[in-house]
Amino acid sequence: MAQSPTSSAIRALQLELKKIQEEPVEGFRVTLPDDENIFEWCVAIFGPPSTLYEAGYFKALMKFPNDYPYSPPSVRFLTKMWHPNVYESGEVCISILHPPVDDPQSGELPSERWNPTQNVRTILLSIISLLNEPNTSSPANVDASVMFRRWRDSKHKDKEYETIIRKQVSQTKLEAERDGVVVPTTLQEYCVMAAPRPSSQSMDVADFYDDDYYDDDMDDDDDDDNVCYDESDSGHGDS
Structure with missing residues (x-):
């Protein structure tokens, strides 16, 4: 019984x-x-200035367990995200989201895992930090990890990883326009406009779902994953 x-x-x-x-x-x-459901949140994450993700608008779904904060929530990107620590399903894999159990095989210290003193702010700030500084020691997406290391080790001369990220960021701009969201692009805007307001209209949270992410590889019968989907709209740490 649940x-x-x-x-x-x-x-x-x-x-x-x-x-x-x-x-x-x-x-x-x-x-x-x-x-009516405080246990599921839609999150908009804005790409930090002076990084590959600058001006990006990334949507995610955060689900909380019934015993929060004693157990961690899960975070899944709804926007396509090519990243070493994000599974193809969009699920974020970082230590802070792992249950506080002693697992020597994981390579994680207990102090790196979830504990009840953590909160939504620390989770999301950790994810933002992770965007620009992936943990490649035990990646969720091996191909993205290999590609990132080539980009890093070549001092950015190998452009494959950078090209994919910049293309995805560019695609999110259209989504931001559709949602009427002004995304911060400078450091001043990013810090001052902590949570940018919709530019000309209030953003319907039902518009949060990115249809492009939901494909045939995902569960069609998982209704919980569609909480941000607007059916009237025509228009994706360590493991």
Whole structure:
């Protein structure tokens, strides 16, 4: 039988959401696709200036367990993301999202894993940091890891990795325009406009889902993964 949500989990998430909305942090913003479900959040992550991801607009779905904060949430990119620490499914694989268990085979220290003092801010800031500094020691996407190392070791002369990332960033600009979101492109905008407001219209959280990511390789019967999908719209650490 599935565990029922605890009142402490609901309260913790309500407080975190309120604090993030009142005191935004540079680099991301969050919304609820369903006001009645505090356990699923839509996240917009903005690419940091002076990195390959500059001006990027990346959508992700964050799901919280019923015993949060004692167990970590999961984070899955809905926007296509070619990265050493992101599976092809979009699932983010970093230590901070791994349960606090002693697993010598993982190569992770217990202190690197999830603990109840962590929160949404620390998770998302870790992911933003990871964009520009992947952990390639135990990658979720081996091909992306090999490509990144070639790019890094060649001092950026090997352009294959960079070309893919810049193409994906370019594609997200169209999504930002569709959602009416102004993405920060300079360091000043990125820091001051911690959570950019929609440019001319309020963004419907139902528009958060990126249809291009959902393909035949994913579960068609997993309704929970479609929480950000707008059916009326025509228009993707260590393991």
